[in-house]
Amino acid sequence: MGLMRRLGVGPSDDSDPYECQGCESEFEVQYQVCPECGSYAVERVDWD
Numbered sequence: 001m002g003l004m005r006r007l008g009v010g011p012s013d014d015s016d017p018y019e020c021q022g023c024e025s026e027f028e029v030q031y032q033v034c035p036e037c038g039s040y041a042v043e044r045v046d047w048d
């Protein structure tokens, strides 16, 4: 029964978080510049 997963229904852990490589803060949107530390290294987190 993987239908719900296919549809992306459920908690927002299906979204792709972004993480600052400088201070390790996580964001739901990709900042060009990290609002926490000013680093430009905000990149998508790869859970797999």
Ligand SMILES: [Zn+2]
Pocket: 020, 021, 022, 023, 024, 025, 034, 035, 036, 037, 038, 039
């Ligand atoms: Zn940062």
